[in-house]
Amino acid sequence: MIWWNLFLLFILSLLPYATKFAATFFMNYLAQAFYGVIVLAITFAFYGLGRATEQENPHATIRTSKAFFYAKALGYTIKVTSLLLGWLSPPLSWLPSS
Numbered sequence: 467m468i469w470w471n472l473f474l475l476f477i478l479s480l481l482p483y484a485t486k487f488a489a490t491f492f493m494n495y496l497a498q499a500f501y502g503v504i505v506l507a508i509t510f511a512f513y514g515l516g517r518a519t520e521q522e523n524p525h526a527t528i529r530t531s532k533a534f535f536y537a538k539a540l541g542y543t544i545k546v547t548s549l550l551l552g553w554l555s556p557p558l559s560w561l562p563s564s
Contacts, residue, residue, distance in 0.1 A: 467518040474511035480504050495553055502549040509541055 484504040491497040 467515070467522055470511060470515040470518045474508070474515055477504065477507045477511050481508070498552045499549060502545065502552065506542075506545050506549070509545060513538060 481504055484501045488497045488501040
């Protein structure tokens with residue numbers, strides 16, 4: 467459980483740099499993708515920490531409901547879809563105004 471916690475803290479420490487990188491190079495997909503991967507890694511680490519907590523204390527299983535599973539799946543789906551849409555579709559500010 468301590469390794470998941472350390473991994474989460476490490477990924478969270480990268481978030482300000484990813485935010486600055488994405489803000490500085492707003493039109494660059496690599497900067498957007500880096501930010502998206504950091505957010506996806508934070509989500510992964512958070513759920514991994516939750517699983518490790520459940521394994522350490524099996525009597526306190528609050529995350530075993532179907533609603534939690536669907537919420538987790540929806541979260542991953544939205545984040546991965548956002549990364550793909552950012553690659554396929556440029557920001558609206560790239561479009562020339564008439």
